[in-house]
Amino acid sequence: MEQExxxxxxxxxxxxxxxxxxxILSIKLHRRSLPNAHLSRQExxxxALILEGKTNKEIANELFISLSTVKTHITSIYSKLNVKGRQELLQKSTGAST
Structure with a gap:
């Protein structure tokens, strides 16, 4: 009985x-599968403009928003997508790996 x-x-x-x-694995896979689902329309x-290679200033001019607003959106995008910069964003968006 004790052994059982x-x-x-x-x-x-x-x-x-x-x-x-x-x-934990399910949560990690879910986060990867919906990379754009939680970005706002403007984000x-x-x-998309970052992925086209546009600078912050070009993005601001094209969207008729301030440079500061562009930087705020970029910070939010990086945080939501868990990336550290444009290169990592590009890699995750294209599926490329280093």
Whole structure:
């Protein structure tokens, strides 16, 4: 009886670790699969212009917004997409890897 209890506890612990691991993996995969879903319309516009190779000043002129607003959008885009700069944004957007 005592041996069965120990076995049951170990199995429960293993199952708990597996479920937690699968939950974390599911969350990470979900975040990767919806990269644009949580960007605002204007952030999507800014992102598209970044991917075209436009400078911040060119983006501001094209969208009729201030340079400061462009920088704010870029900071938000980087945060939401978990990237550190234009190169990483380009890599994630095109699926390229280094």
């Amino acid at each position: 209890l120990k076995t049951s506890r170990w199995l429960n612990l293993i199952l708990l670790v597996l479920v937690a691991g699968l939950g 999507k516009n800014v992102k």
